[in-house]
Amino acid sequence: MAEIERHMIAPGFVEEALDSLRRSGRPVEPLLAQLGLPTVVEQPVSARTFGQLWLALAAELDDECFGLGARPMPRGSFTLLCHCVLHAPTLDRALRRALRFLNLVLGDPTGRLVIRDGIAEVQLSEEGEPRSAFAYRSYWIILHGLICWLVGRRIPIRLVDFRCSEPTRSEDHRLFFGAPIRFSQPVSRLGFDSALLALPISRSEQALRQFLRGAPANILLRYRYDAGTAAAVRRRLAQRGPADWTSFSALAGDMRISPSTLRHRLHDEGQSYAAIKDEIRRDLARGMLKDTRETVGEIATQLGYSEPSAFYRAFRKWMGVSPEAYRRGETSAAIR
Numbered sequence: 314m315a316e317i318e319r320h321m322i323a324p325g326f327v328e329e330a331l332d333s334l335r336r337s338g339r340p341v342e343p344l345l346a347q348l349g350l351p352t353v354v355e356q357p358v359s360a361r362t363f364g365q366l367w368l369a370l371a372a373e374l375d376d377e378c379f380g381l382g383a384r385p386m387p388r389g390s391f392t393l394l395c396h397c398v399l400h401a402p403t404l405d406r407a408l409r410r411a412l413r414f415l416n417l418v419l420g421d422p423t424g425r426l427v428i429r430d431g432i433a434e435v436q437l438s439e440e441g442e443p444r445s446a447f448a449y450r451s452y453w454i455i456l457h458g459l460i461c462w463l464v465g466r467r468i469p470i471r472l473v474d475f476r477c478s479e480p481t482r483s484e485d486h487r488l489f490f491g492a493p494i495r496f497s498q499p500v501s502r503l504g505f506d507s508a509l510l511a512l513p514i515s516r517s518e519q520a521l522r523q524f525l526r527g528a529p530a531n532i533l534l535r536y537r538y539d540a541g542t543a544a545a546v547r548r549r550l551a552q553r554g555p556a557d558w559t560s561f562s563a564l565a566g567d568m569r570i571s572p573s574t575l576r577h578r579l580h581d582e583g584q585s586y587a588a589i590k591d592e593i594r595r596d597l598a599r600g601m602l603k604d605t606r607e608t609v610g611e612i613a614t615q616l617g618y619s620e621p622s623a624f625y626r627a628f629r630k631w632m633g634v635s636p637e638a639y640r641r642g643e644t645s646a647a648i649r
Contacts, residue, residue, distance in 0.1 A: 364530030458532025
């Protein structure tokens with residue numbers, strides 16, 4: 314419980330969840346009072362509280378997806394979905410079954426799995442105008458949380474595209490997913506490394522019962538970007554500049570675990586020390602190029618590169634353009 318309470322959900326997401334009740338013409342105050350929340354939620358709430366809100370809204374509306382599909386997702390649908398995918402042999406089969414189930418229940422949007430260039434993409438097709446970012450995010454939470462649980466590890470997200478325009482609090486979405494996010498795209502999609510589709514499913518009926526007792530709060534917490542060993546490593550590295558980062562063995566010692574154990578835990582989460590360092594350097598580099606007048610050489614030094622050319626190569630790999638081009642506002646066609 315303490316772990317769940319440690320992570321918070323932005324108030325904007327609470328308000329958007331409550332909008333599902335408002336759209337039905339029902340007051341939100343009784344439900345907020347039931348959960349011990351103020352009539353206007355202005356502060357972040359715990360994952361546990363948001364999970365309780367989700368369940369309360371599902372009970373009130375008989376819809377586990379906030380009324381965001383063409384058809385409601387009746388109470389009990391998520392449990393039935395879990396049973397449908399529990400005994401699939403691999404993540405690939407489980408994901409395809411999950412998408413068929415959600416397509417049948419929701420009607421619109423409909424999801425399909427597309428594999429290309431080493432990325433497995435879940436693409437959403439829909440009729441009419443784009444839905445809200447909250448609607449797509451809710452769909453991804455349900456699907457991503459389930460498949461992560463099935464394989465017993467967080468599946469790192471490589472890209473998230475939203476068909477809708479960028480919302481006011483878009484940073485909340487970026488912090489939640491920890492992946493490159495783009496808005497106003499032709500199709501909404503979520504992508505991860507396609508090699509993970511071969512992962513076996515090895516969950517029991519007993520494990521499913523335990524999982525369902527904690528849902529949805531557990532999937533809001535356990536498989537989000539800022540949970541787990543990788544997040545702990547990320548936080549430690551963020552406390553000092555890249556030029557002062559220690560070796561992997563020294564980091565493991567600081568965390569009071571053996572290097573082999575740390576490496577194994579990161580691997581189970583689909584992460585590595587090198588990838589985490591790259592990710593932090595990338596975000597720092599983008600910020601310094603946009604927000605400071607420091608030269609590329611000075612930025613390279615601060616990021617711990619022995620020479621600017623190494624930084625140039627890394628940045629081109631991350632962003633598809635040179636640091637100077639990025640500073641001018643240019644982007645690679647591959648990430649537009």
